Amino acid sequence: MRVPFLDLSAQYGGLREEILVAIDRLGSQAHFTLGAEVEAFEREFAAFSGLPFAIAVNSGTSALHLALLAAGVGPGDEVVTTANTFIATIEAIHYTGARAVFADIDPRTTNLDPRLAERAITPRTRALLPVHLYGRSAEMDAFADVASRHGLALVEDACQAHGASYHNRPVGSFSLAAAFSFYPTKNLGACGEGGALLTADPAVAERARSLRNHGQSGRYAYERLGYNYRMEAFQAGVLRVKLRWLAEWNAYRRRIADLYRAKLAGARLEMPADDPETRPVYHAFAVYVDDRDSVKEKLAEREVETAIYYPQPLHLQKACAPLGYAPGSLPATERACARVLCLPISPELSLEQAEYVAECVREIVGKM
Numbered sequence: 001m002r003v004p005f006l007d008l009s010a011q012y013g014g015l016r017e018e019i020l021v022a023i024d025r026l027g028s029q030a031h032f033t034l035g036a037e038v039e040a041f042e043r044e045f046a047a048f049s050g051l052p053f054a055i056a057v058n059s060g061t062s063a064l065h066l067a068l069l070a071a072g073v074g075p076g077d078e079v080v081t082t083a084n085t086f087i088a089t090i091e092a093i094h095y096t097g098a099r100a101v102f103a104d105i106d107p108r109t110t111n112l113d114p115r116l117a118e119r120a121i122t123p124r125t126r127a128l129l130p131v132h133l134y135g136r137s138a139e140m141d142a143f144a145d146v147a148s149r150h151g152l153a154l155v156e157d158a159c160q161a162h163g164a165s166y167h168n169r170p171v172g173s174f175s176l177a178a179a180f181s182f183y184p185t186k187n188l189g190a191c192g193e194g195g196a197l198l199t200a201d202p203a204v205a206e207r208a209r210s211l212r213n214h215g216q217s218g219r220y221a222y223e224r225l226g227y228n229y230r231m232e233a234f235q236a237g238v239l240r241v242k243l244r245w246l247a248e249w250n251a252y253r254r255r256i257a258d259l260y261r262a263k264l265a266g267a268r269l270e271m272p273a274d275d276p277e278t279r280p281v282y283h284a285f286a287v288y289v290d291d292r293d294s295v296k297e298k299l300a301e302r303e304v305e306t307a308i309y310y311p312q313p314l315h316l317q318k319a320c321a322p323l324g325y326a327p328g329s330l331p332a333t334e335r336a337c338a339r340v341l342c343l344p345i346s347p348e349l350s351l352e353q354a355e356y357v358a359e360c361v362r363e364i365v366g367k368m
């Protein structure tokens with residue numbers, strides 16, 4: 001049985017008529033950037049996420065940049081974050097002129113460990129930036145506690161966590177601002193690029209709206225120098241169509257995760273702990289195995305496509321060499337990256353395919 005890791009053309013095929021109607025409507029109205037369609041998407045995404053304000057932008061990276069600016073992060077500051085993430089987390093810190101400081105992950109969750117993040121705080125630290133990796137919330141009550149005790153801003157990288165919650169509170173509600181990505185492979189993906197910042201703070205919302213559109217405060221009135229981070233109306237039209245399915249898609253991802261957890265129990269691998277207080281949305285389902293590359297290859301021989309998020313932790317990437325981290329400095333992160341393997345999980349994956357994946361993994365890795 002052939003199992004692709006993702007099948008985005010199948011997702012498009014199922015929604016094609018509605019998407020084409022939306023694009024044709026916007027094209028006919030010559031409605032191309034920001035405007036009523038983007039505002040409607042912002043209201044709907046904020047309502048879905050349980051937060052008062054959404055500010056739509058052109059990528060998750062832009063959303064992260066604006067979230068850090070909202071937190072007052074600037075040149076000379078430090079931001080404590082994880083190296084077990086996508087490079088954009090670090091790029092956004094770099095754009096502000098601040099420096100990324102890495103703390104290790106909690107191997108139980110593979111998210112930034114709030115206790116180790118606290119130890120990385122220096123007099124220059126301005127903000128904490130946990131990432132909800134694979135759609136599983138970081139320990140946000142602990143981060144909120146550390147941030148308030150040290151007088152730091154808290155910002156969330158929720159680019160993989162649309163609709164996730166922690167202690168029955170939505171991600172994004174624990175911090176000053178949270179960044180989401182609508183890159184096509186994310187749980188909610190545009191037909192192109194997109195992102196959004198969520199906040200409960202009206203001043204943060206207003207400033208982000210201005211900054212995404214050249215710092216404009218009124219027509220041709222510029223309060224500050226900003227950016228062109230505007231969302232395209234076509235993408236808002238596509239996202240509005242897909243948003244109606246997101247709750248169902250996330251529930252289906254959880255169903256596949258439960259299937260994997262049940263079928264892989266007792267196999268020679270580790271799975272993320274299943275905490276009742278976190279409600280992940282399974283952007284990815286990661287397992288940890290010895291001999292990861294050979295397991296990946298054997299799965300490929302059985303036509304099961306897998307992915308590695310991320311093969312090399314950021315602190316050991318050439319781009320991050322100026323930050324000065326050596327191998328061995330973040331042992332839990334390095335071990336996770338050496339052993340992680342992400343199994344297919346998506347709304348387009350059938351339960352039969354998921355069963356087949358689990359069977360193949362079981363046979364290949366053997367039992368404990």
Ligand SMILES: *Cc1c(COP(=O)(O)O)cnc(C)c1O
Nearest residue numbers: 059060061086088089159181183
């Ligand atoms: C996808 C992603 C981003 C960046 O989003 P873009 O829309 O690609 O700019 C940032 N952080 C994490 C953790 C991501 O997965």
